Amino acid sequence: MSDQQQGIFGIDLGTTYSVVAYIDETGRPAVTRNSDGDDTTPSVVYFETEDNVVVGKAAKASAGVDPDNVVSLIKRQMHNKDYTRFFWEKEHSPSSISALILAELARNAEETTHRTVRQVVITVPAYFGLLEKDATKKAGEIAGLEVIGIVPEPVAAALAYGVTGSADGTTFMVYDLGGGTFDITLIRMTDTSVEVLAVDGDHNLGGADWDERLFEYLKEQTVEQTGFEDIDEDEGALQDLRRMAEETKQALSKAESKTVAHRLAGKPAKIVVTRTQFQEMTADLLEKAVEITRRMLADAEQRFPGIRGQISELLLVGGSSWMPAVAERLRAEFPWEPKVADPDLAVAKGAALYAAGQTVKLVEAEAEAGGGRVGAEASANGNRRGTLPSGPPSEAAIAAVTERTGMDAEQVAGVVRTVVNVLPKAVGIKLLDSDVPGWEKLPDDEMPFYVEHLVPAQTQLPYDAEKFTAGTTVAGQQSIAIEIWEQAGSVPDQALDSNHRVDDAGLIEGLGLFRLPAGSPIDITLKVDAEGTVNLLAVEPTSGKELTMSVKIAIMSDEKVAEYKATVSALTKNR
Secondary structure: OOHHHHOOEEEEOOOOEEEEEEEOOOOOEEEOOOOOOOOOEEOOEEEEEOOEEEEOHHHHHHHHOOHHHEEOOHHHHOOOOOOOEEEOOEEEOHHHHHHHHHHHHHHHHHHHHOOOOOEEEEEEOOOOOHHHHHHHHHHHHHOOOEEEEEEEHHHHHHHHHOOOOEOOOEEEEEEEEOOOOEEEEEEEEEOOEEEEEEEEEEOOOOHHHHHHHHHHHHHHHHHHHHOOOOHHHOHHHHHHHHHHHHHHHHHOOOOOEEEEEEEEOOEEEEEEEEHHHHHHHOHHHHHHHHHHHHHHHHHHHHHOOOHHHHEEEEEEEOHHHHOHHHHHHHHHHOOOOEEEOOOOOHHHHHHHHHHHHHHHHHHHHHHHHOOOOOOHHHHOOOOOOOOOOOOOOOHHHHHHHHHHHOOOHHHHHHHOOEEEOEEOOOEEEEEEOOOOOOHHHOOHHHOOEEEEEEEOOOEEOOEEOOOEEEEOOOOOOOOEEEOEEEEOOOOOOOEHHHEEEOOOOEEEOOOHHHOOOOOOEEEEEEEEOOOOEEEEEEEOOOOOOEEEEEEEOOOOOHHHHHHHHHHHHOOEEEO
16 A cells, blocks of 8 residues: 555644644554654744745744744734735745645655655634635645645544534533634534534734733843843844743743843843743733633524533643643633643644544545545545535445554544534625715725625524625616625624625626616625535526626635745745
8 A cells, every 4th residue: 555545644734833643553643743853843934045945943043033034923814815925036925835834844744654745634723714714725735735624723622632422412612722823612513523603713812922921021121131222123132032932931831930041232131930920911811812702602602592501621722721821710710620631732633533534535525436436546536626425434435544544443433524614704795885975976995885794703504695685876877796705803894994805796787778776676695605615696686687606715816826836836945
């Protein structure tokens, strides 16, 4: 059997650190170590020269030497279609920069496992919208990987923790405080499915923010003790302080105090930081996460009355969950005992388990496409398009994956679950508020546009919307442009700048002959399938003219993906 057939990998593409896991010879998920011998790889990229990049620990260390060519926390920009950076006159996007990280992770995994890394599952925060999920998938494609699944981090963590589902369902919360992002997810797991009930989060809240508070404190104390006022001009000193801040945070998870000793401008500085001090200077950050948790629970209780009383466990995920204050604050606020176990690596391990389940479905789909063949010969050229099979897997598919992974048949069957996701961010259409006096005379950039969310946030997928009726803007309107938009912020807001446009406008044309009065009805139906494809049907009743749009919400075009892929593949990736 070839190495290529044996490789089943899950990747936790993190904001500050990333991890790769695979199914090992014993059938268990295991983490691959990188070239530095570490389980985790800093999600940092250093564009050293026009044809060479460095990824990981060495890139992070270069931030103080050449900060303009170092990128970190790029995951916080995955939602931003307009974000670009130029290095050595080459354009890069969040997806292409993330692709460089993924390529390095894949290379290290191949060296560690001696298996080809081709098919992967990549995790994303539960609150990631359709644009962000697509940006993550595009990153995998640009890196030359076949992304067989995008799985929410809490779902992966639940699989890794070994939460067992009953016939009636086991309900639990996953509190995921990572290096750069936070999300809270309510999940119901049965013996055959994982159902996401509610999600919330903030892509600008994570351990990096705790680090920043410590960094500012260390900088302030250093200036006070050394008298060196120009510290902001010394990139090397700032980088050293950032490293010390992260190390101090980690030390305070085990010790009550940490002494930071260093020299600046030839003068010594000795700074003692206690855990109590650290908790006080970051209390508002933790409170923000608790408030988001309250908000998610209130929303879930409104949609599923009594659900709060059904929650049996509170699982803590993400490296920042090691901080003692996290569990202490949650115990004070909620009735569930926080469970912390392997928060740094659990998501990647769960992704590998999910990848095994996806592989079973792929084997079955390929067997159907290949005339019933199951196994290696069926997977060589299988058609990856379309919806993967649902329902219980066949014995033949389980046997094929058992042979490939080393998992026993019961283990394989146990990881094949149907995942029911929610739409974490609302989707709707752009409208004009014609009730605003004098709107006709306003310049284009001041027109009273807003977004009518036809599919609410937290809606379980697939969703079949009810008909919504809008109206034409002016009498005798010649055509109607319809645009699809997605919520951008944590909370739904109709303001245009609080949403992302996700498609090119569709048009209903040829209406001039019908001389429609202003306000003539346009019937619009918006549906979202389980894969996140948005289907819109708009009909003008008088003329019978209609517009049908099927939009797989995408962060960039296929042509742009190919362009970035060429740029990334031309770069030499060094450790």
